[in-house]
Structure formats: C-alpha cells, structure tokens
Amino acid sequence: MPYQWTLSETAHGDVECLRLWPHRSLPRWGFAVFILITCVMFTMPLFPLLGTATLWGLLPFLVLAVWGVWYALQRSYRDAAMGEELTIGREEVHLRRTNARGPVQDWESQSYWTKVHMHPTGGPVPHYVTLKGKGREVEIGAFLSEDERKALYGEIAEALKRMVEPDPVVGPL
Known part of the structure; x- marks a missing residue:
C-alpha cells in the first residue's frame, strides 16, 4: 500500500505518524527501459x-516522438510528486499536504475533538475519507484506491481512539 505508519516518541508522549503517497505503476528504472x-x-x-537523404527527413520526426514520450512521462512523475503526512498525538492532530505544483497545506x-x-x-x-475538527473538514488520501481508502479509514479511527483514551492505571497508589 502506498502509505506507512510509524510510531515515535516526543517530549509530549507517543506520536503516530502516517505518510501517504500516490501509487507509481512505472518505477524510474522502468522509465529508462521503456525509453x-x-x-x-x-x-x-x-x-x-542508411546513407540516403530520406533518413535525414525522417530522423527529426522520430527524435521528436521520443522526446514527446519522455516529456509526457516526466510530467506524470512531477504531477505525482505529492504526499500527505498525518501526525496523531495525545493533544493534537496535524495534517500536512504537499502538492505537486502549489503551496503546502x-x-x-x-x-x-x-x-x-x-x-x-x-x-x-x-x-471519500475526511478528518473533521476545529470547524473544518479536510480530505485525506483521495489519491488512494477505493480499497486502500476503506482500510485507511479504519486505521485512522483506531489510531485516534488509541491516542485519546486515558492511560491505563498502573496499579494502586
């Protein structure tokens, strides 16, 4: 799945972090092989x-066609250079969306809450999965597949539940 959970410790306690990214069906090495x-x-x-004038007439068009394919695939990679990071702590939830061509949200x-x-x-x-709080509702993982969004919904709900539950009592005082 194109997302990953990590658990880290901070001065304010444990924090669960989720990193999401779009799925890439053609890896970089596949791009090179394809070209x-x-x-x-x-x-x-x-x-x-070879050795005829017709070669020189066709060659620019073939080079242009290869360049067009190369440019289209590079543009696809740039458009998919986005991601989201969700941090769930005991006190605060923070979502950061890095857009391919635009501001960070x-x-x-x-x-x-x-x-x-x-x-x-x-x-x-x-x-469609959204987070709601502080009077706003924001999307998360819209670029994931339908099955991945279904699984993500349950995982985020469980992570929120774990973080807001009070710590268990260690023993009698």
Whole structure:
C-alpha cells in the first residue's frame, strides 16, 4: 500500500505518524527501459535508409516522438510528486499536504475533538475519507484506491481512539 505508519516518541508522549503517497505503476528504472526500447524500435526501420537523404527527413520526426514520450512521462512523475503526512498525538492532530505544483497545506485540531468520516457516495471519489475538527473538514488520501481508502479509514479511527483514551492505571497508589 502506498502509505506507512510509524510510531515515535516526543517530549509530549507517543506520536503516530502516517505518510501517504500516490501509487507509481512505472518505477524510474522502468522509465529508462521503456525509453531505451522505444529508441531501439524507432531506429530499426531506419537501417535500410542508411546513407540516403530520406533518413535525414525522417530522423527529426522520430527524435521528436521520443522526446514527446519522455516529456509526457516526466510530467506524470512531477504531477505525482505529492504526499500527505498525518501526525496523531495525545493533544493534537496535524495534517500536512504537499502538492505537486502549489503551496503546502496544513491543518491541525485537538485530538479529542477530531473525527474521521467516510463518505461512501457524494464525494469526488467513492469512499471519500475526511478528518473533521476545529470547524473544518479536510480530505485525506483521495489519491488512494477505493480499497486502500476503506482500510485507511479504519486505521485512522483506531489510531485516534488509541491516542485519546486515558492511560491505563498502573496499579494502586
């Protein structure tokens, strides 16, 4: 899944951190292999044209086609360079969304008053997950798949519940 939970200790107690990122179906090494194969496939029909003027007429268009594919894939990588970080502590919940091309967005609320909601319909995507607190409702994980959002909803609800429950009594005083 394209998200990961971590637990860290701070001066204010334990904090659960969630990092989310969009799924990449083509890794960087796959991008390099794809461009290499594309170049090889484009040059194969040019072998019979070696030494002719037609080669020089076709070559700019083939180079332009390879550049177009390269540019489109690079643009896709830049658009997916986004992520979200959710920090759940005993006192405060903080969500930071890093957009691909735009400002970083921050939201925070007190842990006790923060609620997680799932909207099965009516949102921009099915099973839309939001956090509500301090008079605002913000989305989280809209770029995840539907099954991942369903699982994420339960995990965030459990993490909030763990953090706002009072510490168990160690023993009699």
